[in-house]
Amino acid sequence: MNPTTAQTIHAGLFTVDSHCDTPLSLALKGYAIGVRHGARTLLGGDIDLARMREGGLAAAFFAVYVGQGPRTPEGFAQAKHNALETLDRLDRMFRHYPSQCELALSPADGVRIHAEGRRAIFLGMENGYPLGLDLDLVERYHRRGIRYITLCHASDNDLCASCTSDQGDAGLSGFGARVVARMNDLGMMVDLSHASERSVEAVLRLSRAPVLASHSGARALADHPRNLTDGQLRAIAAQGGVIQVCFVPEFLHPGPADPAAEAAWTGLWHRLRAAYAERAIGEDARLDAAFEAEHDELLRRFPPIQATIKDVADHIDHVAAVAGIDHVGIGSDFDGGGRLEDCRDVSELPALTAELLRRGCSVPDLRKIWGGNLMRVFGEVLSLSR
Numbered sequence: 001m002n003p004t005t006a007q008t009i010h011a012g013l014f015t016v017d018s019h020c021d022t023p024l025s026l027a028l029k030g031y032a033i034g035v036r037h038g039a040r041t042l043l044g045g046d047i048d049l050a051r052m053r054e055g056g057l058a059a060a061f062f063a064v065y066v067g068q069g070p071r072t073p074e075g076f077a078q079a080k081h082n083a084l085e086t087l088d089r090l091d092r093m094f095r096h097y098p099s100q101c102e103l104a105l106s107p108a109d110g111v112r113i114h115a116e117g118r119r120a121i122f123l124g125m126e127n128g129y130p131l132g133l134d135l136d137l138v139e140r141y142h143r144r145g146i147r148y149i150t151l152c153h154a155s156d157n158d159l160c161a162s163c164t165s166d167q168g169d170a171g172l173s174g175f176g177a178r179v180v181a182r183m184n185d186l187g188m189m190v191d192l193s194h195a196s197e198r199s200v201e202a203v204l205r206l207s208r209a210p211v212l213a214s215h216s217g218a219r220a221l222a223d224h225p226r227n228l229t230d231g232q233l234r235a236i237a238a239q240g241g242v243i244q245v246c247f248v249p250e251f252l253h254p255g256p257a258d259p260a261a262e263a264a265w266t267g268l269w270h271r272l273r274a275a276y277a278e279r280a281i282g283e284d285a286r287l288d289a290a291f292e293a294e295h296d297e298l299l300r301r302f303p304p305i306q307a308t309i310k311d312v313a314d315h316i317d318h319v320a321a322v323a324g325i326d327h328v329g330i331g332s333d334f335d336g337g338g339r340l341e342d343c344r345d346v347s348e349l350p351a352l353t354a355e356l357l358r359r360g361c362s363v364p365d366l367r368k369i370w371g372g373n374l375m376r377v378f379g380e381v382l383s384l385s386r
Helices: 003-011 049-054 073-096 107-115 136-143 174-186 197-206 230-238 259-275 285-301 309-323 350-358 363-383
Strands: 016-020 059-065 101-103 119-126 146-150 189-191 212-216 242-245 328-330
Touching (some): 016 363, 049 119, 059 073, 059 107, 073 119, 073 136, 101 107, 107 119, 146 212, 174 189, 174 197, 189 212, 189 363, 197 230, 230 242, 230 309, 242 309, 242 363, 309 350, 328 363
Parallel strands (some): 016 059, 059 119, 101 119, 212 242
């Protein structure tokens, strides 16, 4: 496929990425999402509005992520505070860059904003922990723009068991079932990424609307608990849902866990957040350079698992073969671990379109993969709401 032809086709698509952790960058004081940053830099991240435009990404779901903490009244209060603080930052982003982006609440919003030459930003919540045990918070977050909730993250919460839990698979709780019902009523998509097998089964039994997996992969190709089995792929598709393939190398090519690497990277992120809680990026060039140097050193000491566009395309092909072409999409997990050798950030997304075209994917099928399927599910969820 001629690269120019692929670029032209890509530019003509309404492209939607269903999961980006970019709000984490907004937590760093002085981070300007409207300014272009360099690829593979620590402080620049994987996404900004300028690189979204360069990469032809029309719309993205920005995740309001809150890590799992204590399941106590104090823990719930802190999680709620963290979620609302992130939403406040996003509100400031929309106010500061109205000519570049707008909050989208429906598929129609996304199409309109894209037609105006701006980026459509949808919001999701990754981890139901900020709900605590308060069902009414589902509606409060909905009013703030949240249009899907990933029920859990890397460990169990009061909604359901996680696929990476070491506590056994307890499935969906009674509170989790009520959350799913309330989300159905409000027209919020239920996100099954990170959920355990019993949790997935329970949601599919209970939900009266299609569901999504916002950033997952195929376990038949990569045996990682974060990926979905062929049975799960078929079950989600049978209910009308969609599976969004992510770019996280560990899920595309699982390798042995390295506790030392995990501790080093976690420590860097904690120091980063502490350093830029008061001091802004760009205020102290020496500090900025020191963090970038530490980032480069960690990449040298603990080189990440390598994955490529072809690996992502393999997972897309597999999901399409098992679940059907109407049930697959793209959820990169940029700024949350989704980074490929040959797609280092959002500006390089046309490379995936070129690879899919090279494999014989038609333009109508590309439209489905690059957002059509996800927007169909979103529309059906809205139509079935009360």
